[in-house]
Amino acid sequence: MPTGFTDIDTTPHNYKMIHSEKEMKELSNILCKQKSVSIDTETTGVDPLQSELVGISFAFKEGEAYYVPISPERDKAQRQVDIFKPFFENDSISKSGQNIKYDILELKNYGVDFKGKLFDTMVAHYLLNPELRHGMDYMAETYLKYKTIHIEELIGPKGKNQKNMKDIDPKVILNYASEDADITLKLKNILEKEIITNNLETLFYEIETPLIYVLSEMEWTGVRLDLKALEELSIQYTKELNQVESEIINMAGVDFNVNSPKQIGEILFDKMKIIDNPKKTKTGQYRTNEEELEKISSKHPIIGKILEQRGIKKLLSTYIDSFPLLVNSRTGKVHTSFNQTVAATGRLSSTNPNLQNIPIRDERGKELRKVFIPDERNIFVSADYSQIELRIMAHLSGDPNMIDAFNKGHDIHAATASKIFKTKLEDVNEDMRRTAKTANFGIIYGITPFGLSQRLNIPRTEAKEIIDEYFSTFSGVKSYMDQSIEKAREKGFVETLFGRKRYLPDISSRNATVRGFAERNAINAPIQGSAADIIKVAMVSIFNRLKKDRKQSKMILQVHDELNFNVIPEELEYIKNMVVEEMENAINLSVPLVADIGVGENWMIAH
């Protein structure tokens, strides 16, 4: 093998097609006798809630797999899936898969209530190496030196001419699908050892793996939108957008595309010459972002109009006019996809739609939050951690001043201001508090004097004084930060409270900029990552409590430090108490964890 890789042609394998329902029953019986089975589904699309099954593959012995084509005819397909229901719903058989949340959701379309311990190879690899890719093809090459059959070999290259799996001959799918289940099994056998070697067992088996079921149900439940209100917002904002755009064109005195930052820059700085020496981006284009425009907003009324146009346009294109297209026609709701293996720190991410970046600050943004509503006669409940990252910072650093402030229940930003400005707590004014708040956030992110000076719009020397004062009062914070960087340098990684690792090879780079990035990551990753760990623990506990207590209310969203619920009225008191209890007791730190809870007829009111 000149390449050093094997593939299906050079590897012994026995992949069997399952033809009849009689054979399916025989296979199902065999599966039910296994301890652990690797599975994979082939479907008509990438959204499990809108796709139909094309086939299912199974493997429980390396080199052997079974492929079960599923009928395109719905009733027959249901009968076929039902044959395997006893296997899928058997709690004592563990199932492995690559991104098994997808398979769980796909099968839920067919009434399958998936059960049993899970092993997701994608999630396992994410814990082992969060910053690498977690695709099966990539893992097969690195761990098995094996080149898999690529999906493009079946359905053609990406693009509008790409074929659908349902149009491919099952005989052709056989090897591809069987290989997927087989390779997943082989990877599982390697990765489960790696998880142990890297001390990731608790994080993997107690947190991330149970979370797969939690996320599956959240995605399945979905979030209801007030589509009528959305439509009204669309009409109103479109009108406002057109108005503002024509005002901009009028002021510019020439027609151009207001949505083009390049053209905006040329109009403002070449034609209108609003200021001398405007800043440029690295590509030589004029920089026209909010920060730059804000600085020159007093020079000409067009600047304010451009900022307003940008805000409305964002709201319309990203949210208001996109959501209706993402509403599931069967459920009438949006079903985001929570990705468990993207963020290097351990956070979740959300797509299609991203429900973790819904506006909240300005007035128009608030209007948008109102369209997120609970089911008929139900209640929207929102619970969020108060200052979780700073509390983690206090705990990890052991800084007595910071711990003391939290233990006394003080407003942490005011307490910080009181310390760094050497002022009595009651004499801290709004400006001092704001400065301290910015400094606190900066600390978590590994800020520099320059960064803080930019944020606060103050001279660099003054920013440096604030930081110096911060570190002298919270000296534990300073030494924790130094230790984090030192640890990264010695071990090559930093870790969270639950042992989630982030590797930082750049920490020893001779390039100061590159090294600076790694150093800030060494400070931030354990904090942000521990917060991610903690809310995941809470989510699993809450999910289990809801199940155990047979409640009908559902957790529907996670936004990093916030959990949202669709609550039935009779369960409101229970939910409020239980959720806060589970969030606050997810872990014991040297400072209390505090969760606030809100209730209302929509997300805006509840939050």
Added chain:
DNA sequence: CCCAGCACGC
């Protein structure tokens, strides 16, 4: 089709 610029969240 991909990247840059921008803007939204935590």
Added chain:
DNA sequence: GACGTACGTGCTGGGT
């Protein structure tokens, strides 16, 4: 002299 606060997703324009 350049750099300069973490983590994400998605839209649009513009050049390939």
